[in-house]
Amino acid sequence: xxxxxxxxxxxxxxxxxxxxxxxxxxxxxxxxxxxxxxxxxxxxxxxxxxxxxxxxxxxxxxxxxxxxx
Amino acid sequence: xxxxxxxxxxxxxxxxxxxxxxxxxxxxxxxxxxxxxxxxxxxxxxxxxxxxxxxxxxxxxxxxxxxxxxxxxxxxxxxxxxxxxxxxxxxxxxxxxxxxxxxxxxxxxxxxxxxxxxxxxxxxxxxxxxxxxxxxxxxxxxxxxxxxxxxxxxxxxxxxxxxxxxxxxxxxxxxxxxxxxxxxxxxxxxxxxxxxxxxxxxxxxxxxxxxxxxxxxxxxxxxxxxxxxxxxxxxxxxxxxxxxxxxxxxxxxxxxxxxxxxxxxxxxxxxxxxxxxxxxxxxxxxxxxxxxxxxxxxxxxxxxxxxxxxxxxxxxxxxxxxxxxxxxxxxxxxxxxxxxxxxxxxxxxxxxxxxxxxxxxxxxxxxxxxxxxxxxxxxxxxxxxxxxxxxxxxxxxxxxxxxxxxxxxxxxxxxxxxxxxxxxxxxxxxxxxxxxxxxxxxxxxxxxxxxxxxxxxxxxxxxxxxxxxxxxxxxxxxxxxxxxxxxxxxxxxxxxxxxxxxxxxxxxxxxxxxxxxxxxxxxxxxxxxxxxxxxxxxxxxxxxxxxxxxxxxxxxxxxxxxxxxxxxxxxxxxxxxxxxxxxxxxxxxxxxxxxxxxxxxxxxxxxxx
Numbered sequence: 001x002x003x004x005x006x007x008x009x010x011x012x013x014x015x016x017x018x019x020x021x022x023x024x025x026x027x028x029x030x031x032x033x034x035x036x037x038x039x040x041x042x043x044x045x046x047x048x049x050x051x052x053x054x055x056x057x058x059x060x061x062x063x064x065x066x067x068x069x
Numbered sequence: 070x071x072x073x074x075x076x077x078x079x080x081x082x083x084x085x086x087x088x089x090x091x092x093x094x095x096x097x098x099x100x101x102x103x104x105x106x107x108x109x110x111x112x113x114x115x116x117x118x119x120x121x122x123x124x125x126x127x128x129x130x131x132x133x134x135x136x137x138x139x140x141x142x143x144x145x146x147x148x149x150x151x152x153x154x155x156x157x158x159x160x161x162x163x164x165x166x167x168x169x170x171x172x173x174x175x176x177x178x179x180x181x182x183x184x185x186x187x188x189x190x191x192x193x194x195x196x197x198x199x200x201x202x203x204x205x206x207x208x209x210x211x212x213x214x215x216x217x218x219x220x221x222x223x224x225x226x227x228x229x230x231x232x233x234x235x236x237x238x239x240x241x242x243x244x245x246x247x248x249x250x251x252x253x254x255x256x257x258x259x260x261x262x263x264x265x266x267x268x269x270x271x272x273x274x275x276x277x278x279x280x281x282x283x284x285x286x287x288x289x290x291x292x293x294x295x296x297x298x299x300x301x302x303x304x305x306x307x308x309x310x311x312x313x314x315x316x317x318x319x320x321x322x323x324x325x326x327x328x329x330x331x332x333x334x335x336x337x338x339x340x341x342x343x344x345x346x347x348x349x350x351x352x353x354x355x356x357x358x359x360x361x362x363x364x365x366x367x368x369x370x371x372x373x374x375x376x377x378x379x380x381x382x383x384x385x386x387x388x389x390x391x392x393x394x395x396x397x398x399x400x401x402x403x404x405x406x407x408x409x410x411x412x413x414x415x416x417x418x419x420x421x422x423x424x425x426x427x428x429x430x431x432x433x434x435x436x437x438x439x440x441x442x443x444x445x446x447x448x449x450x451x452x453x454x455x456x457x458x459x460x461x462x463x464x465x466x467x468x469x470x471x472x473x474x475x476x477x478x479x480x481x482x483x484x485x486x487x488x489x490x491x492x493x494x495x496x497x498x499x500x501x502x503x504x505x506x507x508x509x510x511x512x513x514x515x516x517x518x519x520x521x522x523x524x525x526x527x528x529x530x531x532x533x534x535x536x537x538x539x540x541x542x543x544x545x546x547x548x549x550x551x552x553x554x555x556x557x558x559x560x561x562x563x564x565x566x567x568x569x570x571x572x573x574x575x576x577x578x579x580x581x582x583x584x585x586x587x588x589x590x591x592x593x594x595x596x597x598x599x600x601x602x603x604x605x606x607x608x609x610x611x612x613x614x615x616x617x618x619x620x621x622x623x624x625x626x627x628x629x630x631x632x633x634x635x636x637x638x639x640x641x642x643x644x645x646x647x648x649x650x651x652x653x654x655x656x657x658x659x660x661x662x663x664x665x666x667x668x669x670x671x672x673x674x675x676x677x678x
Contacts, residue, residue, distance in 0.1 A: 009358055020246050020300055022313070022360075038248070052361065056315050060419025065323045069334030069414070 002030040014051030015041040071336035071343065073387050074395055075378055076286060077120055077127045078210075078233065078348040081113040081141040082162040083134035110141060112351035117144070119372055121152055123379025128155040128208060128392040130233075132162030136197045146202070155391030157208035158198045159233070161350070163190070178252065180213045180468055183460040187218050195226055205229075208392035212236050212288055213255045213468055216270045216281060217457050223282040231396035233348065234258075234270050234285035239301040240469045241478070241582050246300035256581060257448045257470030259428045260293055261335070261344050261409050262286045262399055266430070268453040271470035275430035276405050279453070284396035290332050290345045293413040294424050297435065297446070298477055304417070306332070306345055308370035309353040312362045316417065320366055325374050327416040333386070338410045338515055338522075344395075347374065405430060406549040410522055412515045423513055425524050425544075431551035432674050437476075438513050441506030442526045442542045444493035444553075445476035447577070449630040449674040451551060469581035471628045473674070478583045479653070482507035488651025489576045493672070495557050497540060498570035499533045506542065506557075520548040528560055537563045538664070553672045562664035571668045574657040579628045585652040586627065593644040593654055594622045604646050606654065611646045618642030621656040624677050631677045634658055637669040 004026030013036035016023040025034040025041075025048075035042045043051070056062060083106055120127050129148065135141040148154040160179035169175070171193065176182055182190065199205050205226055210233025222229055236243075240256030258271040265281045266272040274280040292304035295314075303314025308325055311317060316324045329345060336343040353359055354367045362370075381387035390398065408429035415422045423438040428450070435446040448470050458468040473491075476482070480490025482505060494507045509529035516523045524544040531538050539561040545554040557571055580586045591606040595615045602613050620635035621642040636642075636658045645655035658670050 009361055009363065011361060017315075020242075020303075021248055022246055022300075023248050052315060056318070059316050059324075059417050061327075061415075061417055062316050062324060063318055063321060064327075064419075066327045066416050067330055069331050 002028050004028055004035070011045075011048050013039060013041050014043075014048050014055065015039050017052070017055055071341050073333050073336070073343045073345070073381070074398065075125075075345045075347070075387055075389050076392050076395055077125055077375075077378070077389065078130055078346070078392065079113060079116045079120070079127050080130040080132055080159050080162060080350060081110060081135040081138070081144070082132050082351045083109050083138060083141070084162065084165055106138070108356055109351045110138070112354045113141070114144065115354070115368070116349065116351070116371065117148060117154075119375045121148075123375045124382055125375065125379055125389045126153050126155075126391060128157050130157045130159035130161070130208070130210060131198065131206075132159055133168055133194050133197065134162055134165030136194075136201050137165065137167055142201055153391075155208060155393055156202060156206065157210070157231075157392060158194060158206040159209060160190070160194065160211035160214070163194075178213070179211045180215045180218060181252065181459045181466060184217060184457070187459065188221055191218070191222055191225065208232065208396070210234065210286075210288070212239070212253050214270060214285075215458050215468060216265065216268060216455075219265070219270060219281055219283060220267060227282070230283055231392040232283050232285055233288050233346075233392075234265065234283075236288040236301055237291045238296050239288075242296075242299065243301050246302065252466045254467045254469050254581070257433070257472065258287070259409055259433065260287060260291060260426065261339075262395070263409065263428070264400070264405070266450075266453050268455050269470060271448070272450040272453050273428060273430045274405055275453075279430075280405070284399045286344075286346055286392065286395070288346070288348055290328065290347075292328055292417065293411065293426055294415055294422065295417050297424070304328070306347045306374075307349055307353070308374045309349060309359055309362070309367055312366065312370060313360050315361070317370075320369055322370060322373075324417065325370070326377050329377060331413065331416060333381075335411045338412065340407070345378075347378070408522065408546065408548060410515075410546075412513060412524070421512065425513060425515075427522075427546060429548070429551075434474075434553070436513070436524065436544065438526065439510050440482060440492070441494065441509040441511055441529060442513065442524075442544065443476070443482065443507045444474060444575075444672075445481055446472060447474040447493070447674070448472050449628065449632070451674050452628060452630040452676045454629060467581055471579050471581050473577045473579055473625070473628075473630065473632055474575070475580070478580070479578055479585075484651075489647065489653045489655065491576055491578050491653060493575040493577075495542070495668075496572040496574065497531060497538070497557075498572065499536060499567065502533050504531050504533075506540070509540075522546040522548070535564070536567045538569065551673060551675070554669065555672065556667055556669045558667035559662060559664050565664045568661050568663055570659055570661055572657055572659040573634065573668055573670045574655055575632070575634060575672065576653050576655045577623065577632065578653050579625050579630070588647070588652055588654065590626050591654060592624045593646065593656070594624070595642050595644055596620050596622065597642075602644075604644055606646055608649050608652070609646060610648045612643065614641060614643040616641050618658065621658060623654055623656055626677065629677045631675045632656070633673045633675070635671050635673075636660070637671075640668065
């Protein structure tokens with residue numbers, strides 16, 4: 001098994017993020033996957049990005065400029 | 070005319086926690102690593118330049134480490150002369166080679182040292198600052214500055230007039246968000262600047278005798294809805310916090326401007342005054358990227374945020390002040406009793422939810438319009454709890470101010486299967502049916518009548534099996550009274566002769582975290598003239614009721630607080646003791662009314678001793 005290192009970006013575990021826990025992941029070069037030390041998540045960069053996009057969806061107004069207060 | 074004041078604060082941190090942590094990957098710790106020092110200083114310079122390019126002045130908070138760095142000191146002096154930036158002193162970023170040699174500690178949080186160490190560190194930092202600059206600072210700060218620490222600073226350095234003193238609702242939620250490793254347990258303070266009490270920094274001073282002598286400002290301006298139920302470091306006037314919360318797409322984060330604009334609108338609730346604070350440490354703009362954002366996005370988000378403040382300034386809609394300048398202005402003509410309040414609306418989740426936040430020298434509370442105006446957070450500032458923190462104290466790391474009600478930590482309306490949660494609301498009953506206003510979503514509006522702030526909720530419709538009614542709730546807050554007046558009125562009924570029970574209640578407890586505390590010793594009382602019935606809390610599910618009461622009370626010696634409800638006329642009162650699976654107490658006042666009838670009660674908190 002390869003030594004886990006930080007990847008090119010500081011990806012947090014998307015599953016832990018869903019429950020608002022910021023947990024940095026390690027990257028396994030041999031398997032080209034990120035993994036979480038806490039929740040057993042594994043996934044490549046595309047999977048992480050897909051889940052991060054899912055996380056964002058709770059913010060329905062994330063792209064809306066609101067000026068009426 | 071509305072005034073919007075902004076403090077922009079930068080610090081040359083030299084060894085930011087996050088950069089150092091990244092630099093440590095696979096390497097041994099080295100606080101003197103040149104690459105870290107260089108990068109940190111570069112980021113500080115970049116931040117300063119972005120502010121100045123947008124015509125904005127800053128407060129430079131020198132860290133202890135930066136006082137040993139000639140370049141950082143020279144930049145501060147130059148920017149003070151060229152741009153009018155203030156040079157202050159922060160207790161963030163104390164860790165460096167010199168600190169380790171002098172204090173032999175790896176502690177990074179000033180409020181967590183022993184009192185003896187706090188005194189030594191204060192003296193060392195102020196004396197080093199004076200040696201470097203030839204004068205003493207008038208502003209200081211940290212993530213948290215406990216009252217004991219500030220009292221000592223004021224005793225030794227009375228010229229200090231402003232401090233970054235707390236991060237709003239950075240408590241158990243922030244701790245959990247950081248994988249249970251970030252010890253800023255600081256819930257319970259005001260969200261906007263305040264003059265703190267000498268007894269407890271979270272509490273707002275009630276008079277000159279109680280005035281600690283500084284104006285406190287919060288570390289950032291937070292989203293008052295999202296941060297009540299989520300990590301503080303996702304939602305505030307800190308672009309990289311917003312990136313951390315992933316409230317963006319591509320390189321667009323309009324949410325930053327939405328927060329700024331909602332804070333700007335607070336002048337409507339606070340006699341024409343509004344405030345913002347932006348304070349991004351260099352570790353958040355690391356060249357290696359931060360969270361999922363690369364450096365380009367970190368930089369752009371900072372530039373965009375600052376550009377918005379700059380634009381507002383050019384339009385004459387913003388006044389950029391240094392921290393000490395702001396402290397002077399804040400105190401001008403401001404009575405100690407003046408509350409801070411705001412009707413916050415959702416700008417994130419796409420709901421129409423509103424929350425009303427209020428803070429004065431007696432209490433801080435929050436009403437949730439999603440729950441029919443239920444009171445979901447209550448902090449008894451009137452108790453002015455002396456609650457030192459740090460090594461050698463009982464509280465140790467837990468620097469939060471205790472609550473009597475916190476509906477997210479202690480359930481609120483919805484509980485699983487059994488028991489009750491902490492909330493203050495009202496139940497309306499008819500022929501065996503009962504509806505809690507917590508289940509009646511509504512909207513609110515704010516108005517003022519002289520010295521009384523009024524929160525008027527839109528009427529809600531309650532449908533019983535054979536009759537339908539419209540009910541309205543109104544909250545009135547008379548400045549200086551230390552009470553909340555609550556009116557529940559039945560505006561209409563499909564059967565004008567029908568009679569309804571109306572039951573105003575408070576289910577409370579005390580604590581600073583999600584876990585229950587021991588309620589043994591809490592005394593519940595029903596008071597009617599000279600007659601008093603009491604329950605001394607022992608988890609025995611006891612209940613008491615009287616057909617007529619002057620008031621119902623709970624005294625909680627653990628937080629030196631008395632909480633009381635009283636009606637404006639004849640009404641019944643009751644008390645309910647909880648049990649171990651439901652560690653709460655309930656105070657209630659009820660009466661029977663028809664259409665056009667109302668129940669008016671007052672809620673008061675006071676120091677028990």
